[in-house]
Amino acid sequence: MILTNVAPVLSSSSAISREGAVADFIQSRSSIATGSLLPEGSAFSWQVLELDATFPEILRPDIMKRDGDFPTRHALDTARSLCSNLDRILPNVVSFSDLEAFEGDLLLHWRSDSRSVTLICPSDSTRRTKLYREQVQTGGSLKTDIAPDPRASDLAREIKWVWNRA
Amino acid sequence: MEQGLISGIWAALSPSHLIFRGCRNSSDRDKRTGTARAKLFFRRPDETGLSVGLTAARAVRDIRPEGLFKIKAGDVRSCEDPLYFAQDEVDHGEIQGMPLFRDDEEKALRIANHLVRHANNCPYP
Numbered sequence: 001m002i003l004t005n006v007a008p009v010l011s012s013s014s015a016i017s018r019e020g021a022v023a024d025f026i027q028s029r030s031s032i033a034t035g036s037l038l039p040e041g042s043a044f045s046w047q048v049l050e051l052d053a054t055f056p057e058i059l060r061p062d063i064m065k066r067d068g069d070f071p072t073r074h075a076l077d078t079a080r081s082l083c084s085n086l087d088r089i090l091p092n093v094v095s096f097s098d099l100e101a102f103e104g105d106l107l108l109h110w111r112s113d114s115r116s117v118t119l120i121c122p123s124d125s126t127r128r129t130k131l132y133r134e135q136v137q138t139g140g141s142l143k144t145d146i147a148p149d150p151r152a153s154d155l156a157r158e159i160k161w162v163w164n165r166a
Numbered sequence: 167m168e169q170g171l172i173s174g175i176w177a178a179l180s181p182s183h184l185i186f187r188g189c190r191n192s193s194d195r196d197k198r199t200g201t202a203r204a205k206l207f208f209r210r211p212d213e214t215g216l217s218v219g220l221t222a223a224r225a226v227r228d229i230r231p232e233g234l235f236k237i238k239a240g241d242v243r244s245c246e247d248p249l250y251f252a253q254d255e256v257d258h259g260e261i262q263g264m265p266l267f268r269d270d271e272e273k274a275l276r277i278a279n280h281l282v283r284h285a286n287n288c289p290y291p
Binding site: 116 | 204208268272275
């Protein structure tokens with residue numbers, strides 16, 4: 001798990017702002033990606049990096065207090081796991097279009113003009129991870145569906161569909 | 167809130183009438199693109215609908231605004247999932263008809279994405 005390796009770096013950061021913490025985080029991860037610090041068996045993932053940079057654990061209390069919405073650790077772990085596997089299946093994957101937290105859930109969006117996919121990582125294990133798919137059809141009507149418990153290969157297939165590469 | 171009673175008091179909005187939704191949190195909008203995020207149009211458990219103003223000033227009166235979006239009443243009604251505007255004050259009402267996100271993620275996302283597509287960022291007073 002990448003965050004575990006990074007946590008000491010973050011906790012020793014002198015950053016006092018979200019932007020500062022993110023910059024520290026990216027710098028530390030970049031050195032790991034390009035150097036020999038990557039622990040054996042760990043795969044570097046830009047998607048996971050972006051995820052952790054958007055929701056830095058060290059700023060959880062501040063963001064929760066100010067904004068109210070921050071994904072739970074369960075939601076983040078689910079997203080990290082799927083995204084790190086996604087990088088192995090689909091190298092050079094197009095990054096998220098957007099990330100958002102709502103009531104502890106984490107939503108990862110990939111969008112193109114008429115197609116979108118959203119990975120919904122729930123706040124706790126009582127609910128299932130789901131993959132929502134939407135297409136705006138000719139005439140403006142919508143075609144949507146949602147599938148539970150997606151694997152990284154399902155996510156890879158849907159991202160290729162969004163970018164019309166399927 | 168009884169829909170019929172509300173409809174009896176207030177005239178129905180014309181399709182071009184603007185409705186305003188204020189952002190309570192900075193994360194309700196994507197700062198890179200200036201667009202609303204789906205969460206701005208998700209109903210929270212303590213809400214019966216989405217609070218909206220019929221003026222920009224009313225939409226942000228009771229919150230510390232982090233942004234403001236406008237949407238035409240006709241665009242709210244054009245959603246494939248039926249949505250209703252329940253007016254409760256001369257310049258305020260609720261968009262009703264969306265489920266809680268946890269109860270029906272597919273429908274909640276479909277509605278929110280529809281509203282995001284039609285919502286436009288606007289300056290707030």
